[in-house]
Amino acid sequence: MAPLTRLFEIYIFNAQRFNFFKRKYRIMNPKKILEGLYLVGSESLSGSGDCMVYALGIGKNHICLIDAGTQYAQQILDNIAMTELKDRDISELILTHCHFDHIGAAHQFQQLFPNIKTYAHSWDLAAITGQPNTKGLTAANWYGLELVPPKIDYVLKKDPEILNIEGTKLICYHTPGHTPGSIAVLYENKEGIKVLFGQDIHGPFMDEFNSNINDWVKSMKRLISIESDILCEGHYGIFEGKEKVKRFIEGCKEKFDMEFYKWIWNFPKRSRHKIISALSKLHDHKKIYVFKHPKELKKWIEDFPSLI
Numbered sequence: 001m002a003p004l005t006r007l008f009e010i011y012i013f014n015a016q017r018f019n020f021f022k023r024k025y026r027i028m029n030p031k032k033i034l035e036g037l038y039l040v041g042s043e044s045l046s047g048s049g050d051c052m053v054y055a056l057g058i059g060k061n062h063i064c065l066i067d068a069g070t071q072y073a074q075q076i077l078d079n080i081a082m083t084e085l086k087d088r089d090i091s092e093l094i095l096t097h098c099h100f101d102h103i104g105a106a107h108q109f110q111q112l113f114p115n116i117k118t119y120a121h122s123w124d125l126a127a128i129t130g131q132p133n134t135k136g137l138t139a140a141n142w143y144g145l146e147l148v149p150p151k152i153d154y155v156l157k158k159d160p161e162i163l164n165i166e167g168t169k170l171i172c173y174h175t176p177g178h179t180p181g182s183i184a185v186l187y188e189n190k191e192g193i194k195v196l197f198g199q200d201i202h203g204p205f206m207d208e209f210n211s212n213i214n215d216w217v218k219s220m221k222r223l224i225s226i227e228s229d230i231l232c233e234g235h236y237g238i239f240e241g242k243e244k245v246k247r248f249i250e251g252c253k254e255k256f257d258m259e260f261y262k263w264i265w266n267f268p269k270r271s272r273h274k275i276i277s278a279l280s281k282l283h284d285h286k287k288i289y290v291f292k293h294p295k296e297l298k299k300w301i302e303d304f305p306s307l308i
């Protein structure tokens with residue numbers, strides 16, 4: 001039996017994905033994580049369906065954005081304008097993987113900032129750039145929207161790949177699992193605080209995403225070994241403290257494992273089969289009725305009014 005808490009988590013997760021929590025639940029202010037680092041986009045902060053979008057100040061005048069959200073670039077900019085990063089231009093956009101809730105608004109940022117440099121891993125490149133037969137890989141249909149493919153200026157191929165942007169060092173780790181080209185990005189501030197941007201490391205793991213659980217287990221072991229102080233995650237928020245970060249990364253599989261999804265999905269079907277086979281043992285001395293549709297049951301009751 002799966003604990004009820006798990007079902008609850010699945011519900012919350014899907015409720016977020018399918019927009020049950022509308023904008024009335026908006027958190028009005030972006031969240032400061034560290035000096036020069038803010039949470040500026042999310043389901044409640046920028047718009048329905050958005051992943052968590054992080055803005056990191058680099059150099060004196062620029063911002064590196066981690067993921068773009070679905071379609072609310074202007075709201076994200078309005079949020080940035082409420083922080084110490086206001087008056088800076090977005091010069092870099094790192095896309096952590098090919099899913100619509102992370103890349104949908106990338107083309108909007110590219111229009112707003114023509115000099116922006118957009119990064120993505122080579123293994124998710126075909127989906128991000130809208131190559132034929134890759135639609136399912138972006139999950140755009142989950143949001144009922146069409147992807148306008150962004151232009152990728154820098155394709156990440158090395159592992160790890162170290163970016164030096166105006167004196168800010170960002171280490172991009174290839175962390176396949178959720179998608180083949182998923183990456184996690186490590187930033188260390190002047191005080192030595194390690195911040196890991198690990199979007200969607202909780203999954204889900206779906207055949208239609210080309211998810212791979214074995215790759216994912218290896219990727220998570222690697223992320224745990226980094227011993228980050230802060231994890232900036234894609235849908236669950238920000239985890240502070242080495243132990244909390246480790247616990248979240250370790251706990252992922254248990255929460256959003258493909259097998260578990262299947263277990264939930266197939267539960268009614270599987271149970272029905274067991275119940276019918278148990279009933280069949282009583283066949284000799286009991287009359288057994290099996291209804292395949294509520295209408296059949298209704299009709300049966302109507303035909304036997306004395307029963308009610």
Ligand SMILES: [Zn+2]
Pocket residue numbers: 097099178200203
């Ligand atoms: Zn994803």
